[in-house]
Amino acid sequence: MQVLHRIALPFINATFITLGLLAAMYSLVHIDGPTLLPVKTPPVLRFTPIPEDSEVNLRHVKPKVPELIDDIPPMVKKDWPIDADIDDITPTWIDVPPPPKGTLDVPASNQLTMAMGFPPVYPARAITSGTEGYAVVGFSVSPAGEVFDAYVIESEPGTVFDRAALNAIKKFRYRARTVNGKPVATAGQQYMFRFELER
Structure with a gap:
């Protein structure tokens, strides 16, 4: 009897534990199904296209022309007195030796030549208000002729x-200044x- 008690008691305990684990796993795995929210139909956008043959009235705004001023003061021409006796001046010749070869870096071309220029876009706000004016821009030109540091x-x-x-100035292109046959950057x-x- 004691042997039966020793074998039966652990077997009964193991059976209850196994059944309990199976019930717990079933409750974790078994889902009644998701609850679905009602689906709202999306709003429908309706539009009517404009027929191609209909006329569309666009409002064209012409810039206001500023008034001309007629009362501009005249320029005053001044005659400055010259106190020099031209007859007493005699030319004098000075012999200057030529510079030694290979020591001077004389630029072949000091002037920048514009290769491409573009007119600026007139600001819309200035057109509507009839504003006129000017802008002076400083810039540098790279050896490739591009404008930078404007x-x-x-x-x-x-x-x-x-x-x-x-x-507008950033779109300009120049032929760069050359020193000893090589293009160099130019500032200032x-x-x-x-x-x-337009009037």
């Missing part, structure tokens, strides 16, 4: 035309953009 030196009125002038250049409405 900045506004002076502009009137205010800063209305600054952005348009800077955008200036260009004035005038903004005037």
